[in-house]
Amino acid sequence: MTVAGARVESLGEAASARFRRAHVGLVFQFFNLLDDLTVLDNVLLPARLAGTLGRAAGEHATRLVDTLGITRHANAYPGRLSGGERQRVAVARAA
Template identity: 80%
Template sequence: MNDPVIDLRGVTRRYDDGPPALHDVSLAVKPGECVAVLGPSGSGKSTLLNLIAGLDRPDEGTVTVAGTRVETLGEAASARFRRAYVGLVFQFFNLLDDLTVLDNVLLPAHLAGAARRESREHATGLLATLGIGRHADAYPGRLSGGEKQRVAVARALVNRPALLLADEPTGALDTASGEDVRDLLNDLRDGGQTIVLVTHDLRLAEACATRTVGMRDGRVES
């Protein structure tokens, strides 16, 4: 029950002959924590997120998420693991414009083979909880940036993941929409969702995070 949701030990990742993108990084995130990862461009933040999500593999060290050694998984198993345990939120939403809001949210559930009726009820409930239930039958092109990010969060949560990873979730938003997303992340944190944010937005980190991790040159600095 008290095991960390994320447990990285001695993780190093190299892409070429230069300095490693990550060097000997160890990090644990407990259930219910909201951790903000801060640092300048090139500090290793996105590489860290990709390793946690199983989108990349370390050259050295271990990456354990929700009790699974994700660095040992093959491509198909890694995709199944993400669908079951990890929700991903990106800077630019990555919604499909030819699907309705509800169908965008339902897509991960369909890919996971979840029961259609139960998934639809859950997705509809998520949209209502996130304040965008009225847009369920609309298409993403009709929504504001803040509304699109709420749809992206609902999509990330539809399979009830143990972990929510957010990569610059306010980076493409205006001030008002960014505040909406901060409020949303606060609500999720208060509800016990484990969250890791990669961000340049100090206001987002200060408002949402229970702990911050500073990175520089591929290392955890603070």
């Protein structure tokens, strides 16, 4: 099977992980946010894991937070958010 130009059934474990990180976003039912990171840092995490650093990652995360209407919570921790706000953070992180 070919997905996004890659033959996914033939990918090894490391290549599969790289493919998922680059092409697949997951939103978990229970959010799986990191409680000791702010909203913005939770959204930045996938970019940092992918090796994207600096201004580009920060601007992208800020746009996602703004698009999902959670800008006022950018420096808040997940424990201070409602369930809907946490879900929007999870969606931003998956994008």
